[in-house]
Amino acid sequence: MTNITIQDIANEAGVSKATVSRVLNNSQAVDPITRNRIQTIIEKRHFVPSATARNLSKRTSDTIGFVVPEIDNPFFGDILRGVIEIIDANNLTLICCNTDDNMDKDLKALEMLKEQRVRGLLYTPAIDYSTEEEKKRLGKILKEMQTPVVLMDRRISLADVGGVYFDDYHGMYNATKALIEHGHTKIAIINASLDRVLARDRRDGYMAALKDAGIEPDPRYNLEGNYRMTQAYELSKKLLAMEDRPTAVITCNNRTSLGFYKALRERGEKTPRDIALIGLDRIEELDVMGYEMNYIERDAKELGKRAIEMLINRMAFPGKAVRDVILDTHVKIYKI
Amino acid sequence: MTNITIQDIANEAGVSKATVSRVLNNSQAVDPITRNRIQTIIEKRHFVPSATARNLSKRTSDTIGFVVPEIDNPFFGDILRGVIEIIDANNLTLICCNTDDNMDKDLKALEMLKEQRVRGLLYTPAIDYSTEEEKKRLGKILKEMQTPVVLMDRRISLADVGGVYFDDYHGMYNATKALIEHGHTKIAIINASLDRVLARDRRDGYMAALKDAGIEPDPRYNLEGNYRMTQAYELSKKLLAMEDRPTAVITCNNRTSLGFYKALRERGEKTPRDIALIGLDRIEELDVMGYEMNYIERDAKELGKRAIEMLINRMAFPGKAVRDVILDTHVKIYKI
DNA sequence: CTGAAAGCGCTTACAG
DNA sequence: CTGAAAGCGCTTACAG
Numbered sequence: 001m002t003n004i005t006i007q008d009i010a011n012e013a014g015v016s017k018a019t020v021s022r023v024l025n026n027s028q029a030v031d032p033i034t035r036n037r038i039q040t041i042i043e044k045r046h047f048v049p050s051a052t053a054r055n056l057s058k059r060t061s062d063t064i065g066f067v068v069p070e071i072d073n074p075f076f077g078d079i080l081r082g083v084i085e086i087i088d089a090n091n092l093t094l095i096c097c098n099t100d101d102n103m104d105k106d107l108k109a110l111e112m113l114k115e116q117r118v119r120g121l122l123y124t125p126a127i128d129y130s131t132e133e134e135k136k137r138l139g140k141i142l143k144e145m146q147t148p149v150v151l152m153d154r155r156i157s158l159a160d161v162g163g164v165y166f167d168d169y170h171g172m173y174n175a176t177k178a179l180i181e182h183g184h185t186k187i188a189i190i191n192a193s194l195d196r197v198l199a200r201d202r203r204d205g206y207m208a209a210l211k212d213a214g215i216e217p218d219p220r221y222n223l224e225g226n227y228r229m230t231q232a233y234e235l236s237k238k239l240l241a242m243e244d245r246p247t248a249v250i251t252c253n254n255r256t257s258l259g260f261y262k263a264l265r266e267r268g269e270k271t272p273r274d275i276a277l278i279g280l281d282r283i284e285e286l287d288v289m290g291y292e293m294n295y296i297e298r299d300a301k302e303l304g305k306r307a308i309e310m311l312i313n314r315m316a317f318p319g320k321a322v323r324d325v326i327l328d329t330h331v332k333i334y335k336i
Numbered sequence: 337m338t339n340i341t342i343q344d345i346a347n348e349a350g351v352s353k354a355t356v357s358r359v360l361n362n363s364q365a366v367d368p369i370t371r372n373r374i375q376t377i378i379e380k381r382h383f384v385p386s387a388t389a390r391n392l393s394k395r396t397s398d399t400i401g402f403v404v405p406e407i408d409n410p411f412f413g414d415i416l417r418g419v420i421e422i423i424d425a426n427n428l429t430l431i432c433c434n435t436d437d438n439m440d441k442d443l444k445a446l447e448m449l450k451e452q453r454v455r456g457l458l459y460t461p462a463i464d465y466s467t468e469e470e471k472k473r474l475g476k477i478l479k480e481m482q483t484p485v486v487l488m489d490r491r492i493s494l495a496d497v498g499g500v501y502f503d504d505y506h507g508m509y510n511a512t513k514a515l516i517e518h519g520h521t522k523i524a525i526i527n528a529s530l531d532r533v534l535a536r537d538r539r540d541g542y543m544a545a546l547k548d549a550g551i552e553p554d555p556r557y558n559l560e561g562n563y564r565m566t567q568a569y570e571l572s573k574k575l576l577a578m579e580d581r582p583t584a585v586i587t588c589n590n591r592t593s594l595g596f597y598k599a600l601r602e603r604g605e606k607t608p609r610d611i612a613l614i615g616l617d618r619i620e621e622l623d624v625m626g627y628e629m630n631y632i633e634r635d636a637k638e639l640g641k642r643a644i645e646m647l648i649n650r651m652a653f654p655g656k657a658v659r660d661v662i663l664d665t666h667v668k669i670y671k672i
Numbered sequence: 673c674t675g676a677a678a679g680c681g682c683t684t685a686c687a688g
Numbered sequence: 689c690t691g692a693a694a695g696c697g698c699t700t701a702c703a704g
Contacts, residue, residue: 002395003453003482005697016675021699028700031673046480051451052391053697056680059338061388066432072417072637074410081408084434088441093448096402096432098420105424112429115387117339144382146339229624258624265626285621288565288594290601301408341681352691357683364684367689389681392696 004047012045013038024049055117063093064311065113065121067106068152071098075254075281075300076124079152082304083122090312092119099126101226107141114145120311121149128196129156148314152307155197155324162314162322164307168198168280171296171329172205172250175278179248180213182336184276188221188239188246190232190256199224202252202280221246225256232259240267240275248276248336254283257293276336292334303327340383348381349374360385391453398428400647401449401457403442404488407434411590411617411636412460415488418640419458426648428455435462437562443477450481456647457485464532465492484650488643491533491660498650498658500643504534504616507632507665508541508586511614515584516549518672520612524557524575524582526568526592535560538588538616557582561592568595576603576611584612584672590619593629612672628670639663 006024010017015034022028023038030038041047055061066083068076080096087094095116097109106126113121121142129138139158142149151163172189179187189206192199203222210217223239225231232251236259239245251257257279264271271277278294286293306325314320342360346353351370358364359374366374377383391397402419404412416432423430431452433445442462449457457478465474475494478485487499508525515523525542528535539558546553559575561567568587572595575581587593593615600607607613614630622629642661650656 003697007697017698018675018677018700019673022674025699029673034673046477048447048450050392050453050697052388052397052453053680054699055388056386056392056682056696057698057700059680063431071420072410072413074408074413077408077410077413080432081434084407084432088434088444091448093452094432095399096416096420096430098417098424108424111384112427114384116429117386117388141382258621262624262626283621285594285619286625288598289622289627290598291625339681343681353682354684354691354693355689358690361683365689370689386681389696390683392680392698393682393684395696 003050004045006047006049009038009041009045009047012041061117061119062091063095063116063118064308065095065097065109065116065118065123067097067099067109067113067122068124069099069101069126071096073255074284078300079304079307082301083308086305086308086312101126103127110141110145114141118145118147120147120315121145122152122307122311123149124152124154125156128154130195130197148311148318150307150311150314152303153198160322162310162324164303164310164325164327166298166303167326167329168201168296169205169208171280171298171331172202173209174205174329174331175250175294175296176206176209177213178331178333179250179276179278179336180209180215182276184246184248184336185215186218186221186244186246187215187248187250188223189250189252190223190225190235190239190260191252192227193224199252206250218246227253227255229255229259229262232256233262234259236260236263237266240264240269246275248278251277251279254279254281257281257283257295272335278331278333278336282332294331294333294336297330297332299327339386340381342383342385345374345377345381345383348377397453397455399431399452399454400428400644401431401433401445401452401454401459403433403435403445403449403457404460405435405437405462407432409591410620414636415640415643418637419644422641422644422648437462439463446477446481450477454481454483456483456651457481458488458643458647459485460488460490461492464490466531466533484647484654486643486647486650488639489534496658498646498660500639500646500661500663502634502639503662503665504537504632505541505544507616507634507667508538509545510541510665510667511586511630511632512542512545513549514667514669515586515612515614515672516545516551518612520582520584520672521551522554522557522580522582523551523584523586524559525586525588526559526561526571526575526596527588528563529560535588542586554582563589563591565591565595565598568592569598570595572596572599573602576600576605582611584614587613587615590615590617593617593619593631608671614667614669614672618668630667630669630672633666633668635663 006017006020010020023035099105129135223235225235280296282295342353342356346356359371435441465471559571561571616632618631
């Protein structure tokens with residue numbers, strides 16, 4: 001028993017498959033009686049037309065690619081949830097890829113999505129593609145996909161590629177400022193390597209706030225890891241063991257915050273008692289537990305929604321100029 | 337500029353598209369010189385063949401459907417991560433659907449995946465399909481997809497459908513037993529509605545342990561919600577306010593645990609000081625924070641891996657008899 | 673309102 | 689080792 005086709009339906013209804021296609025797509029007037037007969041047969045047989053055949057014939061598809069570096073990080077989980085809500089409402093289908101921040105996997109995912117002839121791409125690049133050569137290559141790959149792409153969270157300036165980002169600069173600026181206003185001057189930042197835009201943005205906001213307050217930044221307080229928990233944990237251990245250690249710390253994503261907490265706990269210390277902390281991103285579980293973590297709030301689910309909406313818009317109006325969307329961040333302080 | 341096709345490559349190489357197809361698929365001997373020439377052109381043009389056309393022609397696909405009720409729950413995030421690892425290693429592609437525990441969305445997702453002619457299905461049903469009629473209908477739908485399906489975490493006994501599940505019964509049994517051994521006799525369980533298999537399994541394990549210890553179960557301690565945090569929170573509030581309240585509680589998933597914690601905290605109470613708790617599933621964030629939560633451990637990522645491996649196996653050997661896999665659970669106790 | 677026919681971009685049995 | 693041709697399951701311009 002093989003899959004039933006439009007031809008089977010046509011045979012049973014005594015019409016041509018063109019007519020069946022027309023009732024399937026509601027694309028042209030069909031005699032109501034015939035239409036009814038066909039519909040009955042379709043339902044009785046549970047016929048579902050092949051998207052593959054339809055896509056080939058129409059030279060398009062309703063499939064969207066979704067590429068992120070860390071699908072099991074709640075940050076991307078929230079983004080995904082936002083995306084899927086809109087995907088469902090628009091009868092699209094989503095292909096998910098995970099890259100582990102690894103360029104090879106990133107490129108491989110892109111190639112696979114090209115093979116699938118996706119209709120649009122939602123993309124958080126694994127790396128920054130920061131050298132001119134890398135960037136040019138990526139630009140070419142994306143262009144050859146011949147489909148709109150919307151970047152999420154990680155910015156790469158590429159012609160014709162829009163994106164949705166958070167205003168991390170001001171988030172960091174305001175967090176740093178808040179710490180300063182509470183009397184802190186020795187403020188550390190646990191960041192990722194500065195060859196990443198995201199890291200530079202965050203560092204810049206932090207630096208600007210220090211500068212505006214006339215505080216000389218201490219390079220020893222400027223830590224660079226990779227946004228993973230284990231790295232942040234190692235960095236934090238060193239930081240906390242310093243002779244002249246900071247009185248406040250800013251962490252640059254949810255994993256970093258956890259790494260810091262872990263190191264702090266192992267020393268039998270607590271925040272804010274022993275050291276102040278503001279983290280990037282709320283950690284839901286801690287919030288529920290009444291753990292009063294200060295954080296810079298970013299609505300990841302909203303980012304997902306905005307990104308897919310922008311993508312759909314671009315699919316509808318291919319010619320329209322692209323424009324980035326920057327989402328606000330808010331600093332939430334319990335106690336410093 | 338439209339997508340380049342196998343015909344374009346053939347023209348440029350001065351061969352037929354059959355030959356190009358052969359080098360693309362390595363399906364038949366091709367003269368090394370010709371092969372080389374073709375390969376050079378393919379690379380130069382960045383030609384990537386259309387999966388759509390290939391699928392239609394071969395009447396198959398390399399796409400796997402993944403349907404879960406709550407994609408942003410870390411439990412399913414972990415499963416997804418495990419699945420994707422194996423998917424990548426096998427050059428398959430994954431279509432993700434979220435159902436919010438809603439039957440209509442569930443059925444719609446299944447239909448969409450049928451339309452896509454997926455090669456296999458990884459499926460955590462939104463509901464139990466427990467009436468004979470519902471079950472029959474689901475069975476028919478799955479059968480009509482004409483593709484192997486592997487159930488994850490939620491069991492439905494259906495002909496030809498295998499699954500990977502956790503041994504929740506013994507997890508619950510052992511957790512309950514541990515509490516009893518620590519002197520507890522008034523033990524509550526915050527569960528989901530008993531019309532769900534998952535809930536019955538868990539209840540049964542709990543009841544069996546009570547029975548084996550000669551403890552008469554108190555129906556007032558048997559709470560039924562829906563595994564969501566807000567419901568668990570409401571139930572917990574009532575439970576904690578009871579005149580003759582339990583001295584220990586077992587929660588039946590990660591969200592339930594959080595709901596309970598929230599209610600407890602609002603009363604200014606703590607565990608294990610004021611009441612003992614064993615939750616189902618580790619909560620990573622709490623663990624990292626050094627929060628000593630007792631839990632029944634289940635490896636969700638492992639479940640994902642095993643499920644996709646089973647699916648691939650079934651794709652390879654369609655005739656083979658299906659056999660369920662039950663994964664062990666372990667009770668992890670800090671302090672009761 | 674309806675059908676015959678061409679076409680979407682591949683694969684593959686067949687013949688040479 | 690290679691090509692012509694049929695076929696996968698749809699859509700759609702064209703003609704009636």
